[in-house]
Amino acid sequence: MLSEEHYGRLRSLWSRFWRYATGSALTAVFSQLVLFLVFSVLRLENAKDAAITATLAGAVPSYFINRYWAWGKKSPSSLRREVVPYVLMAVTGLVFSTWFVDFSHSHASFLGTSRLTTDIVVQSSYLLSFVILWFGKFAFMHKWLFRSEPVMTSSH
Template identity: 25%
Template sequence: MPRPPAPTAAPAPPVAETLGLGPKLLRYLGGSVVATVCSEVTFVLLYGPVHVGTTSASLVGWLAGAVPNYWLNRRWAWQRTGRPSFRTELLPYITIVLMTLLLATGITHLLDVWLHHLGTQASLRVALVAVAYLGVYALMFVLRFVLLDRLFERVARLEARHHHARTEAAS
């Protein structure tokens, strides 16, 4: 008696279709708020009371936010679990968030130099540079969401194709 053909799994729909854009954006906002608070507090403490330069404060502040941002948004917004692929997931993420680091570092440095040149009082300078640092993150919020959404959709499609190919090979 001939065997019926093995059922084939349909490729997973893009991440945006399965999660819905509104709820995903809200989850992304939640993860980004946590990461931004970590980043901003670290930057302000280093740049203000500790008197670290803007470049070092931006770098450490970025790192303080980038790590929780990745894990929170990967899990919450895009509901991804399991071990991430360095090539298809981590490397593109690092590239995307490095844009924010470069922008934050450049803007805070230029503003700090300009405010020093003007002779701005230290406490006002710290406040203005901190607002500029936060402003970069606010401006990059939407761009990062769009880029990360595309990244995680692409990863989901690649995984679905890989799973489909394994299923086909096993039958």
């Protein structure tokens, strides 16, 4: 049986996880919409550049949604402890999603040569790249980036 303290921590973690999931869904829809407009509708950029544009467009609102809403941080952001690590995490996601979209786009002809098929492959691979990274980002933000309690160090 869980103690009151453990139950409270578990409930807090579950609540944070759902706020993270909701914020992620909002920013994913926003990024996906940017990709759709830039690549599929307006045809302003190739698949790789459109993925970069979409990821950058979603990164800033994602930071603020996660920091202030999901993790409930009220203090000013720390450049060294929060902003720089978040940027590194976002760049990792950017590199992975860009590579994944570019790889998928270059192999889309396997499924057919129509523009619709290419659009579906690009849109799907972009979304899938973020689903793949989603749990890792939560763990990183929860354990290191926005943690509430200080890290305990050994006194040995």
